[in-house]
Structures are given as C-alpha cells and as structure tokens.
Amino acid sequence: MGIIERREAEKEALKKKIIDAASEILINEGYTNLSIRKIAAKIEYSPGIIYHYFKDKSEILSFIIKRGQAKVSKIINETLIDENKPENSIINVLKNYIKFVLDEKETYKAVLMNSLDDTNLNIKMLYEGVSKDKKSISSMCDCIQTGIDNGRFKKVDVELTAQIIWTSTYGLISRLIIEKNVPKEQEKKLIEHHLQFIINGLIGGKI
Template sequence: MGITERRKLEKEIIRKKILDTASQILVEEGYENLSIRKIANKIEYSPGIIYHYFKDKSEIVTFVVEQGYGRILKSINEVPVDTENPEKTIEKGLRQYIELMLQYPEQFRTVLMNDIKSIQEKVNMLHEGVSKDRKSIQQLCRLVELGIQKDKFRDMDIELTAQIIWTSTHGLLSRLILEKNISKQQRERLIAHHFQILISGLLK
C-alpha cells in the first residue's frame, strides 16, 4: 500500500471512529449531551482533529442519521417483492422494520423520534411530493401502485396511501417502544391486528 492509499485509509478510519462515537453518545445520552469536545475526549483526539473532518456538531448528526436511516431502509428493501400479492410484501417489509427497531429502540428514538431540525429535514414524511425525494417511501408507493394495477387494491391516491401506511406503523412502533411493560403476547396481538386492519383497508 502506497503513502497516499495509507493516508486515505487512516482518514476513513478516523472519520468512522468519530461517527460511531457520536452515534453512541446520541443513543446513550441524547442530542443535548453531544458535543465536539465529548467526542474528542472519548476517542482521545483533539477537537481540532474533528473539525478537520466535520464543520460542526450538526453535520456530524446529519451523517449519523443518514447511516441509521440507511440501515432501516436496507432492512425493508431486502424483502423480496411478491408481484402477485403486494400486500404480503408490504406486511413483511413493515414487520421487519418493527422487529429491527424493537431490537434497537434507542436508534429509533435518535433517528425517527427527534425534533432536531437537521434530523427532521432527513426523515419528514408528510409533505406533498415526498415520494420524489424520500427513498424510504418510494418502495411503499411502488407496492401500492402494483396492487392497484393488479386490481387487488382499491383505486386510491398512491402517495397519500403510502404516507398513512408508514405513519400508522410508525405510531404503533412508537407506543410499543415507549410502553415497555407490554407483554410479548399482547405486543404480537397488536402488531397482527394492525396489519389486519391496514391490509383490509387496501384490498377491494
């Protein structure tokens, strides 16, 4: 490995260390307790080194959120599409999303239950035209459109339908994470009934 390649690798390692440490602080202590100095202390570098890679705390948070959101999207999009039964793909994908976030509830809080402007700019879902600029809802829109084309779903506004499917699932997940005393049996009943109502609302 040449000097240039080695320096590039070293920079990538330091950058990853900064982002991983910031993510850990966000999850364990919250946004308000994240600072450049705290990151620097944990990774044993000077604050100046961190500013060499990121201009400020907000930029670090933006990259952390993008990474976390990327993992969420990957888990949903890995579900194979059943072209004959798009409703089954919708349920499987969202179930996978729920299961993933129940395993990592603090990541869900950090990425999707935060009112920090720089985070919300990345994850807001309810504005008109969201399907043009949010990968997270594009797949859902395609599945709703497929169901309509297959004459399985009622004719409805595709984007609005995808927004309601996403936000209703997000709402259930939020409560499951916040209400920690719910039994596993009750949790499963709630999830199953959620999808029963959701899918029945789509089908003709």
C-alpha cells in the first residue's frame, strides 16, 4: 500500500471511529446530549479533528441516517421482482427490512423514533411524489404495479398503497421496539400476520 492509499485508509478509519462513537452516544444519551466535544473525548482526539470531517453534529446524524438508508437500499436491490408472484417479493423485502431494523433496534430508536428537526428532510415519506425520491417507495410501487398488470392484485393507487405498506410496517417495528421483551414466538406471529394482511389487501379476493 502506497503513502496516498495508507493516508486514505487512515482517514476512513478515523471517520468510522467518529461515527461509531456518535452512534454509541445517541443510543445511550440521546440526540440532545450528542456533541462534538463528547465525541472527541470518547475517541481521545481534539474537537478540531472532528470538525475536519463534519461541520456539526447534525451532519454526523445525517451521515448515520444515510448509512442506514444505504443498507436498506442494498436489501431492496437484492430482492428481485417475481413477475409471476410479486407478493413474494413484497414479503421478502419487508421480512428482510424488519430483521435489519430489529437487529439494530437501539440505533433505530435513538435516531428515527424521536422528533428531530435535523432528520426531517432525510426520512419524510408521506408527501405526494415520494416514489420519485425514495428507493423503498419506488421499488414497492414497481412490485404493486407488476401485480396489477398481471392481474394478481386489484387496482389501487400505487404510490399511496406503497406508502401505507411501509408506514404500517414502521408502526409494527416501532411497537416491537417500544414493548420490550415481546416473546420471539409472538413477534414471529405478529410479523407473519402483518405480511399476510398486506398481501390479502392487495389481492382483495381476486385470486
């Protein structure tokens, strides 16, 4: 590894330390108690070093959110649309998403289950036309439209339906996180029933 490559690797390693420390503070103390000074103390660097990478704590939060969104996009991109049974694609992507969030529930709770003005532009998904901006919504729209086109799903407003599917899934996840210690068997039944309820609503007695 050359000098330039080594320096870049060192920069990325430090950036990761900053983000990991910020995530830990978010989880344990909440966003209001997150500060550049606290992050610096945790990683044993000066605050000035952190400002070299991020202008303020809101930019750090934005980075954490985008990192999570990138993981969600990966989950979505790895789920191909089943042209014959698009409901399978919907079930698979939602199952994988629910598992991902529950595996990282503390970060999800600290970042997305609080009313943080700094996150609003990153996580809004209820506005008209969101399918042009959000991969999660546009991919769900594609699945729904495929089902309508091949006669498996009833005709619906595709974007509105995709929004409701995602927001209802967020609701279930939020309750599973808030209501700690839900037995695994009950958690599994709730998730399975949620997914079946969605598919039944799309099919609407057509099949």
